[in-house]
Amino acid sequence: MKLKQLSENLGLSQTTVSRALNGYPEVSESTRRRVQRAAAAGNYRPDLRATRLATGKAYAIGHVVPMVNKNDVINPIFAEFIAAASLTYANYGYELMLRIARTEDEESIYRKLASSRSVDGVVVHSPLLNDPRLPLLKSIGLPFVIHGRVPGAEDYSWVCMDNQNAFKQATKLLIDLGHRRIALLNGQEAMTFAWLRRAGYEEAHGDNRLDLDESLITSDDLTEPYGYQAAKEMLALSDPPTAFLVSSYVVALGVRRAVERLGLTIGKDVSIIIHDDELSYFDNSGVTPQFTATRSSVRNAGVKAATMLIEKIRNPDNPPESHMMETQLVIGSSTGPCCR
Amino acid sequence: MKLKQLSENLGLSQTTVSRALNGYPEVSESTRRRVQRAAAAGNYRPDLRATRLATGKAYAIGHVVPMVNKNDVINPIFAEFIAAASLTYANYGYELMLRIARTEDEESIYRKLASSRSVDGVVVHSPLLNDPRLPLLKSIGLPFVIHGRVPGAEDYSWVCMDNQNAFKQATKLLIDLGHRRIALLNGQEAMTFAWLRRAGYEEAHGDNRLDLDESLITSDDLTEPYGYQAAKEMLALSDPPTAFLVSSYVVALGVRRAVERLGLTIGKDVSIIIHDDELSYFDNSGVTPQFTATRSSVRNAGVKAATMLIEKIRNPDNPPESHMMETQLVIGSSTGPCCR
DNA sequence: TTGAAAGCGTTACCAA
DNA sequence: TTGGTAACGCTTTCAA
Numbered sequence: 001m002k003l004k005q006l007s008e009n010l011g012l013s014q015t016t017v018s019r020a021l022n023g024y025p026e027v028s029e030s031t032r033r034r035v036q037r038a039a040a041a042g043n044y045r046p047d048l049r050a051t052r053l054a055t056g057k058a059y060a061i062g063h064v065v066p067m068v069n070k071n072d073v074i075n076p077i078f079a080e081f082i083a084a085a086s087l088t089y090a091n092y093g094y095e096l097m098l099r100i101a102r103t104e105d106e107e108s109i110y111r112k113l114a115s116s117r118s119v120d121g122v123v124v125h126s127p128l129l130n131d132p133r134l135p136l137l138k139s140i141g142l143p144f145v146i147h148g149r150v151p152g153a154e155d156y157s158w159v160c161m162d163n164q165n166a167f168k169q170a171t172k173l174l175i176d177l178g179h180r181r182i183a184l185l186n187g188q189e190a191m192t193f194a195w196l197r198r199a200g201y202e203e204a205h206g207d208n209r210l211d212l213d214e215s216l217i218t219s220d221d222l223t224e225p226y227g228y229q230a231a232k233e234m235l236a237l238s239d240p241p242t243a244f245l246v247s248s249y250v251v252a253l254g255v256r257r258a259v260e261r262l263g264l265t266i267g268k269d270v271s272i273i274i275h276d277d278e279l280s281y282f283d284n285s286g287v288t289p290q291f292t293a294t295r296s297s298v299r300n301a302g303v304k305a306a307t308m309l310i311e312k313i314r315n316p317d318n319p320p321e322s323h324m325m326e327t328q329l330v331i332g333s334s335t336g337p338c339c340r
Numbered sequence: 341m342k343l344k345q346l347s348e349n350l351g352l353s354q355t356t357v358s359r360a361l362n363g364y365p366e367v368s369e370s371t372r373r374r375v376q377r378a379a380a381a382g383n384y385r386p387d388l389r390a391t392r393l394a395t396g397k398a399y400a401i402g403h404v405v406p407m408v409n410k411n412d413v414i415n416p417i418f419a420e421f422i423a424a425a426s427l428t429y430a431n432y433g434y435e436l437m438l439r440i441a442r443t444e445d446e447e448s449i450y451r452k453l454a455s456s457r458s459v460d461g462v463v464v465h466s467p468l469l470n471d472p473r474l475p476l477l478k479s480i481g482l483p484f485v486i487h488g489r490v491p492g493a494e495d496y497s498w499v500c501m502d503n504q505n506a507f508k509q510a511t512k513l514l515i516d517l518g519h520r521r522i523a524l525l526n527g528q529e530a531m532t533f534a535w536l537r538r539a540g541y542e543e544a545h546g547d548n549r550l551d552l553d554e555s556l557i558t559s560d561d562l563t564e565p566y567g568y569q570a571a572k573e574m575l576a577l578s579d580p581p582t583a584f585l586v587s588s589y590v591v592a593l594g595v596r597r598a599v600e601r602l603g604l605t606i607g608k609d610v611s612i613i614i615h616d617d618e619l620s621y622f623d624n625s626g627v628t629p630q631f632t633a634t635r636s637s638v639r640n641a642g643v644k645a646a647t648m649l650i651e652k653i654r655n656p657d658n659p660p661e662s663h664m665m666e667t668q669l670v671i672g673s674s675t676g677p678c679c680r
Numbered sequence: 681t682t683g684a685a686a687g688c689g690t691t692a693c694c695a696a
Numbered sequence: 697t698t699g700g701t702a703a704c705g706c707t708t709t710c711a712a
Binding site for chain 3: 342343344354355358359362386387388389390391392393394395396
Binding site for chain 1: 341384385386387390398403405412414415416418419423424427435436439452455456458564590596600601639
């Protein structure tokens with residue numbers, strides 16, 4: 001069923017039918033109802049391709065995910081973020097186009113998305129330090145929101161978990177509990193999320209006049225074996241850590257395994273704080289304090305980024321907007337300082 | 341830069357320029373080269389919206405992911421599958437539109453995708469037993485490929501890991517090794533992948549005239565705590581299992597934890613076989629046999645589904661095609677029968 | 681409150 | 697081998 005046929009059936013012009021269906025005010029209520037009824041009965045839906053061409057809009061947002069990890073193409077956090085964004089777009093009549101980008105293709109992908117008019121804007125994932133995509137997108141003039149922050153850069157829109165503060169507060173908590181040897185199991189520090197986490201960790205050390213020990217800091221792709229291996233090696237040091245600050249739950253599972261293999265007890269001999277999206281995956285809350293960005297925060301971030309971008313598209317002259325997602329400190333139970 | 345301007349610059353008609361750029365044979369090579377050069381110089385790219393309307397194609401494939409899990413919206417396997425598909429579509433000039441569907445919205449989403457002509461076809465994820473989407477999509481006439489199989493249904497296109505055979509072979513291996521009490525930690529059995537895995541497990545038992553013990557079979561969302569809890573309870577039985585057949589690596593991490601907490605050794609006291617996408621996440625190969633669909637298989641499945649669907653769109657009258665992805669049995673090291 | 685007609689930027693048919 | 701022109705199915709301007 002096309003607009004033409006529908007309007008002929010109704011004995012109205014295409015103009016009137018279109019207006020009735022799109023909620024224009026200058027249509028009489030009785031006509032509108034009649035049109036709506038007929039449209040529903042005839043199962044009419046406007047051809048999105050025609051609407052796009054006629055309106056000059058794409059009614060689509062691109063999500064460009066770079067291939068950065070060895071293991072995943074899309075990590076679970078991104079998947080949740082993107083899923084939430086997708087649901088949000090649907091509410092606004094927008095589609096989500098997903099693009100996976102090899103680093104060498106990334107620039108041409110953005111250029112093509114812009115010049116072929118297939119999207120109205122993009123969400124940029126996995127920002128890096130000095131990320132070249134920022135100036136690129138500005139020069140292209142394609143509206144964008146970054147999922148993450150780029151330290152040092154300004155004048156762009158982003159939505160981000162407060163990684164730095166999260167790790168600062170978590171580190172501070174451990175220090176206040178008496179810990180002095182706190183391990184940081186971080187992600188790849190070329191990505192700003194990891195860089196910021198380390199910054200928060202270092203800040204808390206500085207505030208408390210504690211020296212950093214590089215042998216307690218590692219960064220890698222966030223897998224279970226990484227957590228196990230790193231924790232195992234650190235625990236074998238002559239002066240081992242008494243607490244672990246861990247960037248993801250899978251890594252924490254590895255840490256837990258290393259700890260338990262030594263016969264140590266989490267929450268008594270060793271404290272673990274996890275920064276991740278899914279508290280429930282780690283089932284010994286009540287034993288160890290946990291600092292976490294909950295999965296719902298990730299979803300909220302996706303929703304926020306989506307609405308921000310749509311707003312930006314509708315109002316291109318508004319200044320860049322940014323939003324820091326709150327994280328929350330969840331303490332399973334009281335955990336005294338480590339003393340083994 | 342639009343086609344009109346480009347053609348004016350060149351002193352050619354839009355027709356000729358379009359033909360030159362789209363590789364039509366009736367253009368002289370010299371003209372084609374001249375056009376291509378000018379297009380590249382002027383950074384011309386056809387407006388995809390116009391192309392779509394003119395050709396009647398959408399140049400887009402929809403991936404509709406139902407919200408089935410409590411924890412993830414998109415599970416990591418889907419993410420990899422979808423990522424691989426996305427890369428494949430890009431090669432063919434197609435876009436991937438991602439839609440997350442609440443169960444109650446699913447039908448209307450498919451109808452809308454079809455009638456608004458925003459996709460040329462869809463990939464259906466997470467098939468269920470007697471999945472209503474099959475007849476729905478057939479009646480709508482929207483080309484589709486299912487990621488997974490629907491037992492009992494016929495005459496549709498699918499790409500699937502060979503879940504049933506994988507679990508049959510894995511179970512058989514354990515039986516041949518002397519195991520008689522084999523636990524199955526499965527996913528939600530409303531989803532066909534889990535149903536098929538159980539079928540394979542049961543088949544191997546039947547072939548060897550072993551009775552099933554329902555107390556050794558559980559199914560749930562695939563999380564670490566699920567694996568831990570289920571394994572812990574089973575190991576406390578008066579006649580505990582000597583082997584575990586596990587549907588995902590996170591679950592296996594939980595099983596391992598339960599096993600190790602009892603002071604048991606994997607590969608000696610207890611065998612574990614994992615069916616999952618990422619061998620490397622479980623780092624004690626060499627100790628326990630592992631049966632696994634590797635992550636590359638998942639990616640291959642995504643590529644396969646994408647190419648099949650595009651082929652189907654180009655050739656709507658071809659009969660349904662299906663493809664069973666091979667899985668491989670990876671044995672870390674020789675593992676004798678359990679005997680504790 | 682309604683309608684006629686001109687776009688939107690391509691592709692594709694029919695002539696030349 | 698090239699070009700004129702009519703689609704494609706909407707939205708939107710202008711007129712009634």
